[in-house]
Amino acid sequence: MSNVLIIDNDDATGSALCRTVTDMGHDASWRKNLREGVPLAVSQPFDVVFLDIHLPDGNGLDLLPVIQATPSTPEIIIMTGADEPDAAETAIKSGAWDYVTKGAAPEEVKLPLVRAIQYRQEKLYCSRKNVTSLKRDDIVGSSRKLTACLDLVAQAAVNDIPILITGETGTGKELFARAIHHNSGRAAGNFVVVDCAALPDTLVESLLFGHEKGAFTGAEHGRDGLILQAHGGTLFLDEVGELSVSVQRAFLRVLQEHRFRPLGGSREVESDFRLVSATNRDLDAMAQGGQFRSDLLFRLRSFTIEIPPLRDRDGDVKELVRYHMDRLCERYGLAHKGVAPEFLQSLAAYAWPGNVRELINTLDRVIASARYEPTLFPKHLPSDIRIKAARAANGHKWQGDAPRAAFHGLPPLHDFRDETVQRAENNYLHELIALTRGNINEACRISGLSPSRLYALMKSHGIHRRYFDPDAEGE
Amino acid sequence: MQILLFARDGVGDHIRNAVTRTVPETEVFSAMDDLVSRFRCPSGEPVVAVLIVGSLNELAALRQMKGILHDCRTVLVLPDREAETVAAGHRLHPRFLGCLDDDGEEIAAVLCKMLAQQEKDRAEHRPGG
Ligand SMILES: Nc1ncnc2c1ncn2[C@@H]1O[C@H](COP(=O)(O)OP(=O)(O)OP(=O)(O)O)[C@@H](O)[C@H]1O
Ligand SMILES: [Mg+2]
Numbered sequence: 001m002s003n004v005l006i007i008d009n010d011d012a013t014g015s016a017l018c019r020t021v022t023d024m025g026h027d028a029s030w031r032k033n034l035r036e037g038v039p040l041a042v043s044q045p046f047d048v049v050f051l052d053i054h055l056p057d058g059n060g061l062d063l064l065p066v067i068q069a070t071p072s073t074p075e076i077i078i079m080t081g082a083d084e085p086d087a088a089e090t091a092i093k094s095g096a097w098d099y100v101t102k103g104a105a106p107e108e109v110k111l112p113l114v115r116a117i118q119y120r121q122e123k124l125y126c127s128r129k130n131v132t133s134l135k136r137d138d139i140v141g142s143s144r145k146l147t148a149c150l151d152l153v154a155q156a157a158v159n160d161i162p163i164l165i166t167g168e169t170g171t172g173k174e175l176f177a178r179a180i181h182h183n184s185g186r187a188a189g190n191f192v193v194v195d196c197a198a199l200p201d202t203l204v205e206s207l208l209f210g211h212e213k214g215a216f217t218g219a220e221h222g223r224d225g226l227i228l229q230a231h232g233g234t235l236f237l238d239e240v241g242e243l244s245v246s247v248q249r250a251f252l253r254v255l256q257e258h259r260f261r262p263l264g265g266s267r268e269v270e271s272d273f274r275l276v277s278a279t280n281r282d283l284d285a286m287a288q289g290g291q292f293r294s295d296l297l298f299r300l301r302s303f304t305i306e307i308p309p310l311r312d313r314d315g316d317v318k319e320l321v322r323y324h325m326d327r328l329c330e331r332y333g334l335a336h337k338g339v340a341p342e343f344l345q346s347l348a349a350y351a352w353p354g355n356v357r358e359l360i361n362t363l364d365r366v367i368a369s370a371r372y373e374p375t376l377f378p379k380h381l382p383s384d385i386r387i388k389a390a391r392a393a394n395g396h397k398w399q400g401d402a403p404r405a406a407f408h409g410l411p412p413l414h415d416f417r418d419e420t421v422q423r424a425e426n427n428y429l430h431e432l433i434a435l436t437r438g439n440i441n442e443a444c445r446i447s448g449l450s451p452s453r454l455y456a457l458m459k460s461h462g463i464h465r466r467y468f469d470p471d472a473e474g475e
Numbered sequence: 476m477q478i479l480l481f482a483r484d485g486v487g488d489h490i491r492n493a494v495t496r497t498v499p500e501t502e503v504f505s506a507m508d509d510l511v512s513r514f515r516c517p518s519g520e521p522v523v524a525v526l527i528v529g530s531l532n533e534l535a536a537l538r539q540m541k542g543i544l545h546d547c548r549t550v551l552v553l554p555d556r557e558a559e560t561v562a563a564g565h566r567l568h569p570r571f572l573g574c575l576d577d578d579g580e581e582i583a584a585v586l587c588k589m590l591a592q593q594e595k596d597r598a599e600h601r602p603g604g
Contacts, residue, residue, distance in 0.1 A: 169596055178568070190565040198570060198589040203581060221576055229561055229572075331543050332517050354599075360546060365519035 002047040002117050006030045007037035008079055009056055013102050017050055020106040024113070033057045035435070038066060042430040045072035048097070048116050052079045053087055058437060061087070064094050066433050069463065071426075075116040137179045139172065140323045141316035145308040149176065152305045157183035162255070164240075164300045165278040167307030170357030173278040174238060176307060181234040186274055189233025192226050197239040204247050209254075211263035225262060227254060230273035240300065241281035241292060252296045275300070284459070306462070310352040310359065314415065317348045317359065324360050325376075328367055337367075338375040346378045349389040426461050433463075476593060477502065477522045478586070479547075481510045486529035486575070487552055493579030494525055497587055501525075507536055514543040521597070522547035523589060525582075527575070528554055534563055541567060548593070550586055552577070 004021045008014045009032040021028040029044075031037035034057050041049060049067055051060040064076055078091035078099040088099045097119075098112040134154045139146075156163050157180050165173045174193075181191045199207055206216075210225030227235060237243075243251065254260045255275065259268045277300050286292035310317065321344060329336050352358055362385065370380045378386055428447075436442040444451055458464075478501040482491045495501050504510040514522075524547045528534045531554065537544075544567065551569035553560050556576075564572050571585050 169599075190562055191568070192565055193568065193570060195570045195589065197592045198585055200581075200584045200588055203584070218578060223574075224556065224561075226572075229565070233565075327542075327545070328517070331545075332515055354596075361519075361521060364517060364546070368517040368519035371517065 002026045002120075003045060004028050004048045004050065004113070005037065005041055005044075005046045005074070006050045007032075007034065007055065007060065008050065008052040009033060009054075010052070010102065013052075013079065016106070017109065020109050021113070023106075024110065026117075034060070034063055038063055039427075039431050041067050041072075041074065042070045042427055046070075046074040047072070047120050048113060049074045049076045050079055050100075051076050051096075052102075053084070053091075054081075061090060061094060062437060064091075064096060066430065068095060070430060075120060077112055077116065135179070135183055137175065137182055138323075139175055139179060140319050141313055142319065143313035143316045146313050146316055149305055149307055150179075152303075153179050153183065156180045156303055156305065160184075160274050161302040162275040162277070162300055163302070164283075164304045165276065165307065166304060167278075167280060168309050168353075168355055169280050170355035171280075171307040171309060172356055173280070173307055174236070176305060177234075177236045177238075177276045177278060180276055181236075181274075184234070184274065186233050189231070190229055191234050191236060192230040192273075193236050193238060194226050195238050196242040201244060204244070205250065206263050208247070208251070209260055209262050210265075210269075212265045214264065216263065222262075227260065227271050227273065228269060231271040233273060235273040235275050237275065237277040239279060239281075240277040241279045241283055241286055245291065245293065248293045248296050252293060252299070255296070255299055284455075304462075310355045317352075318344050320356060320359055321347060321363065324363050325367075328360075328363060332367060332371075334367070334371065335374065337370075337373070340375055340377045342378050343376045343380070346381055346386055346389040349392045350385050351388070351392060422461075425457070426463075429458060429461055429463055476590060476597070477518065477520050478525065478590070479504065479510065479513060479522055480525040480527070481505075481507070482527035483529050483533070487527040487579075489579040490525075490527055490552060490573075490575070490577070490582050491579075493583040494586060497583040498590070507533070511540060511543065514540075521593065523550070523586070523593070524548070525550045525552070525586065527552040529575075530554055531560065531563075534560065537567060538563065548589060550582065550589070552582065 004026050006014055006017050006021070006028060008017065008030070014030050014032070018028045018030050029040065029046075031040055032055075034055050051064065051067065053060045060078065064078075067074065067076060075097035076095075078088070078096045079102050080087040080091065080099050082101050082103070091099045097116045100109050100112060134150060134157075136150065139150065153176060163177075163180060165176055167173050178191060181187060194208065196204075206223070206225070208225050208227055210223050210228055213220065213222040250260075254271075258272060259270050261268050283292050283297050283300075287294040287297050310320075321339065325339070326336055347359070354361075362382065365382060366376060366380050370376060373380070381389075432443050432447055436446065440451055440454070444454060447454065449457065478494075478498050480491060480494055480501050481504045482488075484505050491503065495503065502513070504513065524544060526537060526549060528537065528551065534553070549567060549569040550571045550573070551564050551567055552573045552575060553564045554575055556574050561572070570589060571582075573582050573585075
């Protein structure tokens with residue numbers, strides 16, 4: 001059984017549709033205006049939404065992207081008048097599933113509905129299959145947030161669009177970039193790392209684009225650039241925010257045309273690469289400050305994966321400790337070590353500003369100091385980590401798994417509260433967009449937020465700012 | 476931060492010299508076994524490895540030790556620029572890939588920038604700091 005929402009103010013059309021939908025064994029909800037319909041689409045999962053264009057409080061097409069962006073990403077079927085051929089075209093262009101003419105016979109309504117539901121079921125099946133068959137490489141962890149990222153990796157792997165991976169330092173951006181490559185159709189090609197932070201300014205262009213013999217003083221041999229080495233594979237632009245504006249300009253062209261001219265070369269060469277970039281910098285702020293080209297940024301982030309900081313991944317620290325501890329002991333030829341529960345509790349309570357990399361470095365230091373000791377206790381940890389962990393644990397973080405289980409499946413209040421606030425904020429933002437119909441000034445007035453705070457909040461919820469600023473996308 | 480450089484005697488001397496001149500505290504290894512022993516010794520310090528590879532056999536041997544290279548950033552210098560050699564090089568996930576016929580100063584400049592970046596990151600996120 002699927003859930004269908006009907007937003008239509010016409011009594012005859014609405015009631016006929018409701019009947020058709022329920023006769024087919026699905027659940028129907030009916031609202032007569034956008035003010036009530038859109039918030040309902042935000043707060044409840046729907047598979048299909050029938051959306052009228054002419055509603056008392058606005059044009060349905062204007063809010064189509066908002067409805068599409070709601071958590072259940074429903075398929076939308078537009079209701080058009082018989083005398084509106086253009087509206088049908090606009091509907092399809094804006095990403096609607098299909099359109100039906102108002103007053104059409106039930107049979108004509110049934111077919112697009114059946115197809116839309118079939119499509120969603122298949123899509124769901126495929127995405128589940130993707131995640132279960134994903135090669136995780138060395139990605140360890142099973143928290144909800146990490147699993148959501150793996151889901152995105154699975155989606156990213158099956159297409160060829162540019163991916164931007166963001167996240168704090170040490171969260172695993174490179175590891176995820178590799179996982180996308182290894183799970184993609186390009187896995188047999190090269191995965192070429194461009195460490196933009198490590199390339200000296202004078203060398204960046206010749207390293208990226210390559211050069212012909214004699215292109216500049218000292219160029220004794222011709223050399224393929226990194227972009228060409230990625231032909232048939234993946235180009236990973238790490239720390240992409242470090243590229244100078246002039247290299248950004250040159251690279252934008254490569255991204256658009258997949259052709260470029262090596263330094264000193266007379267002919268253009270072609271490279272069919274898939275781009276993954278990563279950064280821990282705020283590229284939006286850089287674009288606003290003129291240090292990053294917004295047209296390049298727009299292209300880099302066709303699809304974004306934000307890797308959560310380690311402190312937000314419940315339970316992952318423990319799995320990571322086991323995995324890396326065993327790996328390091330093996331490397332050093334040491335017997336596997338046991339860990340006291342308090343040792344894990346201290347690690348789980350610490351905030352890990354340097355994320356997984358800091359955790360691994362810490363374990364390395366622990367092993368160096370407790371080389372032949374069979375069991376690790378908190379005393380083996382660097383004292384500053386122990387102190388910070390103790391403070392955090394006294395504050396708000398739960399200590400280890402034992403008290404957790406004692407709550408008979410209830411999460412700790414702190415986690416529960418965080419999740420609830422997150423969900424409420426998300427709903428609020430969608431409602432705000434719907435209510436103000438994308439008017440940023442109005443949205444700031446109602447919410448009491450500044451535009452930059454509002455954009456930041458939307459970003460943290462993964463809602464694209466174009467809903468408030470239609471020009472932002474074409475920047 | 477520790478820099479470990481591997482190069483058999485007589486291989487890529489110009490690169491080795493440029494690196495040791497620029498970063499004098501570089502530890503140099505001319506036998507693969509010594510490098511492996513060094514990696515097996517826990518020190519608790521992050522490592523950058525500069526691997527100057529003189530032959531395809533050496534490259535294959537390095538691929539066998541991929542596990543012990545897991546936690547360090549690698550600058551890899553290949554014996555030639557054949558597509559297969561380059562592909563084998565990328566499979567080791569180096570942060571920088573060069574070739575024996577590269578200018579040694581260029582490789583040293585890359586290494587320096589990488590170290591400066593790492594020092595910066597480490598100052599911000601020193602384990603327990
Ligand atoms: N989920 C994970 N499971 C296992 N190991 C991980 C995970 N995430 C990161 N690591 C390990 O942590 C280290 C840092 O990961 P990585 O280099 O991918 O992070 P990063 O976000 O690119 O860091 P930086 O910002 O410093 O470049 C690597 O050794 C990586 O293997
Ligand atoms: Mg990285």
